[in-house]
Amino acid sequence: MANPNESNSRSYIMSMIKGRDTKPxxxxxRFLHSKGLRYSLHPNKLAGKPDIYLARYGIVVEVRGCFWHGHENCSLFILPKTNRTWWSKKTQKTKDRDYRNEMILLSQxxxxxxxxxxxxxxxxxxxxxxxxYSKIVDSSDTFLY
Incomplete structure (x- = not known):
């Protein structure tokens, strides 16, 4: 029989996971700011409210957690042993949403x-x-209006 406190502690731990202002x-x-780049955070008008938007360069930077976004071939992404079907579907939906948002941004x-x-x-x-930093400032790598 499962320990009821285990469920409560798991719920608490999961509630503490942030979606914004994570350490990565x-x-x-901090790095981009130290290099003199200025950006907007989580702009509402862009698909998916990306983490960082550098309007001057027409670039969005997404900082993704390997576990939550299903980073393939990464040691930080391991499907939990319990409820694998649910986690697999959740990860796939996240990947699909990420791809859809990237395509919308690319069309813009x-x-x-x-x-x-x-x-x-x-x-x-x-x-x-x-x-x-090189990818951002290299003008041949970005879209020019």
């Missing part, structure tokens, strides 16, 4: 750059952030 997102925002000539949580680990963080 704050890390990326806004490029999406995805930064995965695992790429911000301490051993590869500096390189990942520098690559992100």
């Amino acid at each position: 997102e704050l890390l990326v925002r 000539k806004i490029k999406t750059i995805v930064v995965w949580e695992c790429s911000l680990r301490s051993n590869c963080r500096k390189q990942s952030l520098e690559n992100l």
